[in-house]
Amino acid sequence: MKNRAEGDEGGELTRSAARAAATGTVYLVGGGPGDPGLLTERGAELLSSAEVVLHDELIHPALLSRVRPDAIVMSVGKRGSDRASKQAKQEAIEAELVRLGREGKSVVRLKGGDPYLFGRGSEEAEALARAGIPFEVVPGVCSPLGATAYAGFSLTHRDLASSVTLVSGTMRSGVGYDWSELASVKGTICVLMGMHNLEEVAAGLLGPARRAPETPAAVIQWGTRAEQRVVTGSLAEIAAIARAEGLGSPGIVLVGAVAARREALRWFDTRPLFGRHVAVLRPKGQAQSVAKLLRQRGAEPFVWPAIEIAPPPDPAAVSALARELGAWDVVAFTSENGVERLFSALAAEGLDARAFGRAKVAAIGTGTAAALLSRGIRADIVPTSDFRGEGLARAILEDAEIENRLSKKEIVRVVIPRALVAREVLPETLRAAGCEVRVVPVYETRKAGPSLVAELVTRLSERSIDVVLLSATSTVEGLVGALGARAGELLAGVTVASIGEITTESARARGIEVAVTAETSTMEGLVAAVERYFVQKQ
Structure with missing residues (x-):
């Protein structure tokens, strides 16, 4: 176990405070x-x-x-x-x-x-x-730069356009823009705030601005977001095309030769997850990283905490553990929640990462290891692939020092800060191998409240969720508890994806059909598995 490396941390904190x-x-x-x-x-x-x-x-x-x-x-x-x-x-x-x-x-x-x-x-x-x-x-x-880049347009091009003109389609006084100002201007034109009077914008460009009817044009709505929509055509036809496709505000109008190069430059809306609405069944505090991954792939996440993290049933036991961490041989974390809750207890006792002392620190997977690292602890033991209780038990028992001590019949003391209710395979496997094991519940999971349940049911009823990510057995229970007898009906047509075999088995045992099971039991592995699934369906 290693504490945070020394360095200019104090100076960095001072600079950060100065930037607040x-x-x-x-x-x-x-x-x-x-x-x-x-x-x-x-x-x-x-x-x-x-x-x-x-x-x-x-x-x-x-x-x-x-x-x-x-x-x-x-x-x-x-x-x-x-x-x-x-x-x-x-x-x-x-x-x-x-x-x-x-x-x-x-x-x-x-x-x-x-x-x-x-x-x-x-x-x-x-x-x-x-x-x-x-x-x-x-x-x-700004939207002319961001929306066009995401939609597959280059505002300038050495062979096509060496200038860009930005125009507001809505003037302060309500009087239309004087399009004759563009009569002598070449290059690309971007019109912002012109969707409500798109026909007048096109007419102005065709008339006083002297653009030819066949000039390439495009309309981009909700640029850079999962809702992004793009239509292309000639300047003479673009308003009718956009109206027929139902495009409206917020949007921008792009006019010029560069508007004809979209197929070669598209990248955002060709991604397998583009435009898909994905329900992330994780507590809000843990959902941001996976939400970011989904947005990077063009999807729109909907964070729905299937479970809420509640205080432990015996706070005194958690405080006592915080004070005696260094007395254990191994501290084994089975979730990011366990890390967060134990470090909160350490802070309440006026302690920090040094409280671990000589103890080895074990993490069930890379996500939990990352949560530890962000708090100054580099985990000594992390499974290489099997991020379940079975894999963590195996990794602990295969650690050279622990294996040697157990072979000599020495006592190896392991403490597991975890949820009140969890699978028992980790403590049972360690005890069977001769370890002295203590489980300390540092938090309790509770089902989502009525308002959250109503929001999920509404979205599923409206068919505005395409994918549901199951991150643990507890989220399966939360989902089933929320949907009740309507689970099958509401999830019909929704792609359900699971983080691993145990979660998949739990879902299927409760009547939920799982389409995707991640080979690597991390949220990153789950998102990658969903992406591969849709690639294969194309």
Whole structure:
């Protein structure tokens, strides 16, 4: 077992603190075009440290998972066609930013795309400047760059376009854009906020802007997200094509020779999981990494905690374990929850990773090992492939030191911090081999509450879930408990995927048909198995 390596950790923490949102300051942060993975590092730092977050309506909900738990979060969306109403809302937003700044709050104004590109960020900055409120602007990936790249378009091309012109299809006064300004402009044209008057946009480009009817064009809706939709055609036909396909806001219009190169440059919407809505049955605190993996593959995750993690039945026993960790030969973790709960107990006792002392640390799989590593512990024992209780027991007993001690009939003391209810194969196998084993429940799992159950049933009823990921036997029980007698009906047509054979057996025993079982029992292995499944179906 190794503690965190020495180094400039104190300096790094100091630098991180200096980068946190400062009191009395307003930050105009670009949230990017949709994909939460496109948020800048600076934007993430500020979101996680600000006291107040005011966000646009179109911000991806996953961005708000970065917000600190005690922050005040307010939606200040102002979509719609009523210009007077939208202007009033904008003035109210600016007044609120000034008020919060004067109260000494650290505030993030989270805006779609980039704050200064057709986003009224400059108006908000001017209001703050007039009021004497310090502000900072954090640029974001704008939709003309992000959406076109994800949709398979290069805005410039050495052979086709050496310039790009960005146009707002909606003017402040409501008067249409003067398209004659583009009559002498060559290259690519991107029109933002023009979906509601798409026909007028096309007519303006064909008329005063002097673009030929056969000019290649495209419309991109919900660019960079799993909902992304793209249509292409000639400029003369693009409005009719987009309307026929039901495309609307938010969207951008792309006009120019580069719009004809999509098939060669597509990458995002050709992925096997693109556009699929995947239910991740994990506690929210553990779902972010797999949600990120799914989004990287073009899917949209729906995190549904089939189980809730509750405090242990005997907190005193957990506190006692935290104080005596160093007295054990092996501390064996069977889940990330066990790691989190035991380290919480260590913190409550004023202890840290040093409390493990001479004990070897064992982890049931790579996910649990990663959870330990993030807390300063490098696991000594991790199974190479079988990430189950059987595999962990085998890895512990095959450790050279432990094997040698057991061969000499020496006592090897193993403690297992785990859930109150779990499979007994690990402690039973170790006891049978001569180990002295103690199981300490450090948490308890409970079924999802009524509101969560209702949300899942609604989504399944509406057929808005394509895949369900089962991460453990406990999630199977939570799913069956939530759906009850309707499980078969609601899961019909849904691809159910399991993290391993034991979870698959548990699901099938409860009448759930499993289409995919991961060969490697990790969430990464499960996502990879689902991806292979859909590749084979193509």
